[in-house]
Amino acid sequence: MRNYYIAGNWKMHKTRSEAAELARALVAQLKDGKYKYLVAPAFTSLETVGAIVKGSNILLGAQNCAPEEQGAHTGEVSVLQLKDLGVQVVILGHSERRHIYKEDDELINKKVKLALKHGLEVILCVGELLEEREAGKAEVVCETQTVKGLTGVAAADLGRITIAYEPVWAIGTGKTATPEDADVIHAYIRKVVGKLYGADAAQNIIIQYGGSVKSENAAQLMAKENIDGALVGGAALKADSFVPIAKFG
Numbered sequence: 001m002r003n004y005y006i007a008g009n010w011k012m013h014k015t016r017s018e019a020a021e022l023a024r025a026l027v028a029q030l031k032d033g034k035y036k037y038l039v040a041p042a043f044t045s046l047e048t049v050g051a052i053v054k055g056s057n058i059l060l061g062a063q064n065c066a067p068e069e070q071g072a073h074t075g076e077v078s079v080l081q082l083k084d085l086g087v088q089v090v091i092l093g094h095s096e097r098r099h100i101y102k103e104d105d106e107l108i109n110k111k112v113k114l115a116l117k118h119g120l121e122v123i124l125c126v127g128e129l130l131e132e133r134e135a136g137k138a139e140v141v142c143e144t145q146t147v148k149g150l151t152g153v154a155a156a157d158l159g160r161i162t163i164a165y166e167p168v169w170a171i172g173t174g175k176t177a178t179p180e181d182a183d184v185i186h187a188y189i190r191k192v193v194g195k196l197y198g199a200d201a202a203q204n205i206i207i208q209y210g211g212s213v214k215s216e217n218a219a220q221l222m223a224k225e226n227i228d229g230a231l232v233g234g235a236a237l238k239a240d241s242f243v244p245i246a247k248f249g
């Protein structure tokens with residue numbers, strides 16, 4: 001049985017004191033929560049938030065990492081540095097990384113393998129642009145991003161991979177994919193994982209939905225057979241909006 005996995009991506013928001021306040025509220029309000037939880041603050045708040053969520057049921061995540069372990073990479077943060085701060089999970093291939101910072105599938109795959117090599121869990125984000133959806137290419141875009149993102153990932157490591165389906169047109173726009181439309185793509189991604197790793201792997205992999213998830217639509221999305229959780233942006237910035245999503249149902 002797959003458990004639900006609800007993650008908050010705080011993006012480039014919050015000073016350390018603001019992040020600490022939110023983290024403290026989440027630890028208190030989610031302590032009786034039944035699902036798997038993650039918060040991913042900005043790099044600058046990882047240590048502060050890590051100290052607060054330590055020992056709780058909330059994992060500490062980073063929003064990105066460098067494709068190399070160390071070296072002359074000005075402005076980058078290495079997986080070794082993340083581990084040193086207690087980071088357990090890294091979000092990779094987010095559409096803002098793909099489209100604003102021009103990360104391609106090869107680069108993302110390099111990061112995925114490096115994070116796995118160092119024992120981290122990965123949330124691999126995939127999703128189509130509006131024009132790709134309108135051209136009927138949503139499935140093929142998600143398939144390519146999934147296959148290329150997972151290239152060279154051993155079956156034994158797949159348990160540390162979560163896929164997040166985030167249609168780019170639904171991120172931060174208030175437009176959510178209907179639960180039905182999202183489920184079609186989730187089912188398709190599950191099939192792709194099945195082709196790569198077999199039926200059991202397909203059954204077991206957690207596929208989150210992301211894109212304007214809020215308390216009003218979380219339960220309907222999660223009710224779909226292939227939707228196993230949420231990667232939440234805007235609504236993750238306040239305990240009042242994140243906790244009802246994290247405790248849906």
Ligand code: PGA
Binds near residue numbers: 171231234235
């Ligand atoms: P949103 O962001 O919930 O604000 O749409 C989701 C994401 O980018 O992970």
